[in-house]
Amino acid sequence: MVIRSVIIAGLLTCLMVSLYGQTDEPTVYVSVFSTKLFVVGAANPQTGMFFQKPSEDTVWHHTGAKNIRANALAVFPGVNGRIRYTASGNGLHRTRDGGRSWKITTGWRITEIWAVALDRTDSMNVFIGTAYGIYKSTDMGDTWKQVFTGFVSCVIVDRFDPSILYAATEIGLYKSTDRGETWKRTGLSIDRTRTVTQHPKDPLTLLAGTENHGIYASSNGGKTWEKREAGIDHATFYTIAYDPRDPSIVYAGGYATGVYRSTDGGTSWKRTCQGFEIEHIHSIAVDPVHPNRVYAGTMGAGVYRSDDKGETWRAVGLPGAQVGRIVIER
Amino acid sequence: MKLLLLAAVCFVLGSCTAQDDPVFDVRSSRLLEVVSAENEVSPYVIAAKVRTGRDLAGACLLLDSLTRDRAMGGMFYAYSLIGAYLFTRDALPDSLHAKVRLAFRDRTMYRGDTENHWVMYYTGLYLAAQTWPGEGRDTWFNGKSSEENFQEAAEWLGHWMTTSATIGQGEFDSPTYITTFLTPMIVLHEFAEDPVMKKRAGMMLDLLFADFAAEHLEGNYGGGHSRDYPEDIINPLGAPSTMWAWLYFGKPEFEQWEEARFRPRNRGGWETAFGALGSYRLPPMIRSIATDRSEPYVHTETKRVRNVIRLGTEKNPPVYKYTYVTSDYILGSLHGGILQPIQQHTWDVTFASGRPNNTIFTLHPYASGKELAMFFPEEIKFLADEVDRYHLVYTSPDKWNSSSPYERTFQHRNTLIVLYNIKEGEMHPHIDGFFPKNLDERMESAGWILCRAGKVYVALHPVRRGQWIEETVNWRWRSHQLKNGVIVEVGSEREDGSWEAFRTSLATTRLDTSAFNTTLSLSYRNRQGVDLRFSFDGTRMVNGKEIHLTDYGFFEGPFLQSERGSGRITMRYKGRSRTLDFNTTEIME
Numbered sequence: 001m002v003i004r005s006v007i008i009a010g011l012l013t014c015l016m017v018s019l020y021g022q023t024d025e026p027t028v029y030v031s032v033f034s035t036k037l038f039v040v041g042a043a044n045p046q047t048g049m050f051f052q053k054p055s056e057d058t059v060w061h062h063t064g065a066k067n068i069r070a071n072a073l074a075v076f077p078g079v080n081g082r083i084r085y086t087a088s089g090n091g092l093h094r095t096r097d098g099g100r101s102w103k104i105t106t107g108w109r110i111t112e113i114w115a116v117a118l119d120r121t122d123s124m125n126v127f128i129g130t131a132y133g134i135y136k137s138t139d140m141g142d143t144w145k146q147v148f149t150g151f152v153s154c155v156i157v158d159r160f161d162p163s164i165l166y167a168a169t170e171i172g173l174y175k176s177t178d179r180g181e182t183w184k185r186t187g188l189s190i191d192r193t194r195t196v197t198q199h200p201k202d203p204l205t206l207l208a209g210t211e212n213h214g215i216y217a218s219s220n221g222g223k224t225w226e227k228r229e230a231g232i233d234h235a236t237f238y239t240i241a242y243d244p245r246d247p248s249i250v251y252a253g254g255y256a257t258g259v260y261r262s263t264d265g266g267t268s269w270k271r272t273c274q275g276f277e278i279e280h281i282h283s284i285a286v287d288p289v290h291p292n293r294v295y296a297g298t299m300g301a302g303v304y305r306s307d308d309k310g311e312t313w314r315a316v317g318l319p320g321a322q323v324g325r326i327v328i329e330r
Numbered sequence: 331m332k333l334l335l336l337a338a339v340c341f342v343l344g345s346c347t348a349q350d351d352p353v354f355d356v357r358s359s360r361l362l363e364v365v366s367a368e369n370e371v372s373p374y375v376i377a378a379k380v381r382t383g384r385d386l387a388g389a390c391l392l393l394d395s396l397t398r399d400r401a402m403g404g405m406f407y408a409y410s411l412i413g414a415y416l417f418t419r420d421a422l423p424d425s426l427h428a429k430v431r432l433a434f435r436d437r438t439m440y441r442g443d444t445e446n447h448w449v450m451y452y453t454g455l456y457l458a459a460q461t462w463p464g465e466g467r468d469t470w471f472n473g474k475s476s477e478e479n480f481q482e483a484a485e486w487l488g489h490w491m492t493t494s495a496t497i498g499q500g501e502f503d504s505p506t507y508i509t510t511f512l513t514p515m516i517v518l519h520e521f522a523e524d525p526v527m528k529k530r531a532g533m534m535l536d537l538l539f540a541d542f543a544a545e546h547l548e549g550n551y552g553g554g555h556s557r558d559y560p561e562d563i564i565n566p567l568g569a570p571s572t573m574w575a576w577l578y579f580g581k582p583e584f585e586q587w588e589e590a591r592f593r594p595r596n597r598g599g600w601e602t603a604f605g606a607l608g609s610y611r612l613p614p615m616i617r618s619i620a621t622d623r624s625e626p627y628v629h630t631e632t633k634r635v636r637n638v639i640r641l642g643t644e645k646n647p648p649v650y651k652y653t654y655v656t657s658d659y660i661l662g663s664l665h666g667g668i669l670q671p672i673q674q675h676t677w678d679v680t681f682a683s684g685r686p687n688n689t690i691f692t693l694h695p696y697a698s699g700k701e702l703a704m705f706f707p708e709e710i711k712f713l714a715d716e717v718d719r720y721h722l723v724y725t726s727p728d729k730w731n732s733s734s735p736y737e738r739t740f741q742h743r744n745t746l747i748v749l750y751n752i753k754e755g756e757m758h759p760h761i762d763g764f765f766p767k768n769l770d771e772r773m774e775s776a777g778w779i780l781c782r783a784g785k786v787y788v789a790l791h792p793v794r795r796g797q798w799i800e801e802t803v804n805w806r807w808r809s810h811q812l813k814n815g816v817i818v819e820v821g822s823e824r825e826d827g828s829w830e831a832f833r834t835s836l837a838t839t840r841l842d843t844s845a846f847n848t849t850l851s852l853s854y855r856n857r858q859g860v861d862l863r864f865s866f867d868g869t870r871m872v873n874g875k876e877i878h879l880t881d882y883g884f885f886e887g888p889f890l891q892s893e894r895g896s897g898r899i900t901m902r903y904k905g906r907s908r909t910l911d912f913n914t915t916e917i918m919e
Contacts, residue, residue, distance in 0.1 A: 033708075034716070044640060050581045065438040065472075066437075066438045067404065067438045067440050068438055069439060069440070089440075089441065089442070089443050089707075090440055090441045090472075091441075091472075101467075101468060101473060102473050103472065103473025103474065104465060104472040104473060104474065107482045107485075108448075108452070108482055108485060108486040108489070111441070111443075112443065112639070112707045116354075131639040131640070131707040132639065148548065151639055151640040151707070170641075213712065236711065238709070255709075255711045280711075280712070282709075299709070299712055322712075324377075
């Protein structure tokens, strides 16, 4: 009788943990640009958007169009992944029903999209960065207006004030204060910028990654910048990610870098590359629920995961993939 | 049996022939006879089998296979699938109609990132949307309705045609890629229901063929090329363009697929079968332009660089082309520099010959992520490896195609000067020359490398020395001098008389390299006594008069004339003219 009670109690506990875990578990989305086997026009391994729950470990599910060389993605927060975008050479793919149906929202005038950014206060506002400039939509991508000319790698919307945007471009780091209508170069003197990230709690603090010139930080919304060199032995950074719960912890990755981690908000850095098959890192995302858990997208070896705040890493699937972007949403 | 089949094919074709063209009729019949006997899963084989009535059941099985592999997709598939379908649909069972339709729902027809990709993609999309009008967004791979797809495709195709007729193609004059423009235009011309689109597709075919014809010699596509595979560069008669010349120009005489020495890299490249099935007929004037070599002539063109997306100041800088055409050889050149990524072929002399590898040229094998980043949006530091994955030789020091910022040319009729100024520390600090082993003679005398290929004579005078490396089909001349140059003189028995006379005439030339070390410039008096002066910085002078490349027309020569930006291209032959006016979609004879 006692044994039976213990078994039943155990099973109930497992069930509750399991249920709790499922509801609490975020979804990890990644965009796969290419794989080692990619050949234009041929029968290629699947690329595009993939997703998983962290508990699925190495299992990924494909969604949307195949073979689209997906460079980036965005997920509108708070709606269970119902609204998602995949940015590709083919155009901007959009779903509004959680992936059941997709539409390319752009036409022939827009191509080679490398970044997509959403206004988290208004799902209608979408911004894309392309090889030809920045385009703005106020109707979820049904119509577009070009607002910037130049090669753009990254666009972000200010988390606290959606009228402010930043863009990392081949001709410098730019800022808009009027919802993307006009753009001015920030005080960063480096031309070829690759990524920009905003502090999750301090809107004026920014970190920028550059091609060949390392990492720069601004504490006044981009007016002035300082190079962050302590502990850094590499020069090209494609991605920088704050821990959303503890912004003193920051991760950065780029060409041959492995992952750099800072525990003082980006002032000094320590490199870790234990476990990586390839040390080219193109995207990093921190799990908002389990901050020990960090994902890194590589250029050619799929997705890696750390469960100890970036100390050690292991491959968790999509082998051979060049992973453009990782987004984790509840 | 064979004759009966040929007669049947002729009958089928005869019913759709737009105008009499005996050369085309005989060759298209022969081509369809060959292609319809193939058994590969190819849209061209399928169309040939069905249209000749040779093997309907086999064709249906192949088409079924073509619609099954859901991993396959993309622009090559989009236009060729709808093309095969439209050429054969009246003979197909209902089940296959449905499968082809579903392919445009279930497969991702990726648009790609080059001009030829977009032409194929939008041609496929246009015809598919036209074929299945009024269908909803959920029935198309891209979530757009039939009307949205049709409009987008029509807009872009119109845009491309206008661009090609005013500032030129980016992927211009390519022996390899011409097939990816001609085939979609043949399908579009055949099946577009809008009479304006149909006519403009026909005008594009006229333009593409006329552009080829002006630099054509016995099946060879002469002159500089935007993009070309190395196999086609060193063996010009093995290029896909030769198949088109065979079918439409009636040259060369031999059947490319039967000749191991000229066989295309992909035997299955039967795209010309769509041409054989189609109703487009080459205007006789264009065939005359392609084949009348009674007088040598200079032909210049202005094309454009493909979209420069970074590390440049102009989106589509002009490309200046100079070609000298005779009945025995073509000497042609692009003006130099990075004009196209990866596969540029800057200059060569190609001679009429019954032998393979009938060409001589030099190049600097340049490779860098920076060059690729000008044209491709991917990460700069990965681009070279990425390109190597499917073009295989991009970073090779031995490659035979290259666009180099360290190469400049200056051509005056049958004399060419090429200058090299390679930066210290470059990946491949040398220049290479291609010399086929099957030349009748190759010798060195008084600083000249002297070559004879039948009745064609070629002399190259390197400014600085190199060494010979023996390879399978050629000798490779390699110089490790970073600053170098090559004077090229080409002649022929018809122009110069004997081989000895040609060699003797070289003694009358004068080369002054006294300023070469300081300003990388030289002066040269050629065999005709013309004084040429050329500096790497771009100064080009003939008899003291500066040559401005900007004076080149869009087309300028005895056969083709057009002012850049006008949208009007005039062909001339023996007092007759034919003008393509892309502004009004009119053809004036």
